[in-house]
Amino acid sequence: MATASAATLGGLTGAAQAAQPTPWAVWSQTAASPIQAMIERFNAGITIVMALVVVVVLALIIYCVVRFNAKANPVPSKTSHNTMIEVIWTLAPILILIGISVPSFSLLFAQADPARIVKDYDPEKVMTIKATGLQWYWNYEYPDNDGIAFDSTMLEDKDRTDPVNQPRLLAVDNEMIVPVGTVVRLQVIGADVIHSFAMPSFGLKLDAVPGRLNETWFLAEREGVYYGQCSELCGINHAYMPIAIRVVKPEQFKAWAAQAKDDLPGAYKTLAAALAQDKVAQASEAAVEVAAR
CATH class of the missing domain: 1.10.287.90 (Helix Hairpins)
Structure with missing residues (x-):
């Protein structure tokens, strides 16, 4: 089921929408927060x-x-x-x-303190996500959304149905889903050894220490999928512990969260359908603009 969810969303990740390491890059990834x-x-x-x-x-x-x-x-x-x-x-x-x-x-x-730089910051609208590092995958919990919880594991080569849009060593079976323009309170902890939650496009890096709940925040400013990795040597499979965060419209997140608590694979399929509709609509708008010229 998890692999099917990844396959459903994989084809919707265009190069312009994904943030990941690129060959010969000497500067940081484009800021998304x-x-x-x-x-x-x-x-x-x-x-x-x-x-x-x-x-x-x-x-x-x-x-x-x-x-x-x-x-x-x-x-x-x-x-x-x-x-x-x-x-x-x-x-x-x-x-x-x-x-x-x-x-x-x-x-x-x-x-x-997000209040220092986020305009119209409202503490009541902050969403909490807890990320737990394990050898060698991540577990995500959404305490504000009926306690949604799931594991996120790297896709093996045999499970990558779309290699172009499912980058090797970065694509996962279940992505973290967050709404665009929303302050997310991220709590990070380790369940076994020390891990580190790192997302370059968000300027985010926080150690996951067993017995200690560390906290930071991020706000994704653009829709798309963003990739990171565990950045603390945590064992033999440390290099195979990626992080994938997909940023979607608030209404798309609400629909995903409502279904994910009972049917996680179905929630990803519903989200994929909504994203596909957006893609078609964007293509139509682009065609109309070209024709108007």
Whole structure:
């Protein structure tokens, strides 16, 4: 049944809708949450600061090599110290670190409190999902939705009916389903050893420690399917413990949740049908726009 559910949804994951590692990628995955957007801005800012420091230091080195080489300066200076230079090279790093700390603390505070960056944040509308790491799969619980609970296991090669839309080592039998634009309180714990729940597109990484319930939050800004993996060495099959989160419209999530509590495979099939209808509607709209041009 689980494999059938994965096969039903697999064909609906277009390349533009999926977030996963790509060959030769040197930057982070495209942000799909406000936290990851902040992380990317912070990373870009730090990169610029680093580049400027490298350029300034390189320029000083080149100046010293040219100005004070033996040919240009046959009589070497016997200066033992320079107060102004020492003050500058002490204060400059301090000021740089202070400048870096401001956006750093802002990001840390936002990761703990969605009210800092989510417009019209309403604590009453926050949805809770509990992710439990086991060797070597994830279990998801929806305490706010009649206690829906299911396991999410990586699809083996023989079960991947659509290799293009079911990426190897990332596709799972039962995806986590969440509504777009909704703050999700994510609780993470380990059932056996330490695991780590990581979703790059959401800027999310949280350790799953046995006996300790860790908590964070995310808000998916775009529909689609997003892939992550366990990021803590947890045993022989650590590399085969992916995470797949499918983001859908709020009404589609409600329909899925209402059916999933009694019929999980049927809920995935109903969701797949709704997503297929959306795909057809989008194709029709695109055709009309092209014809209008």
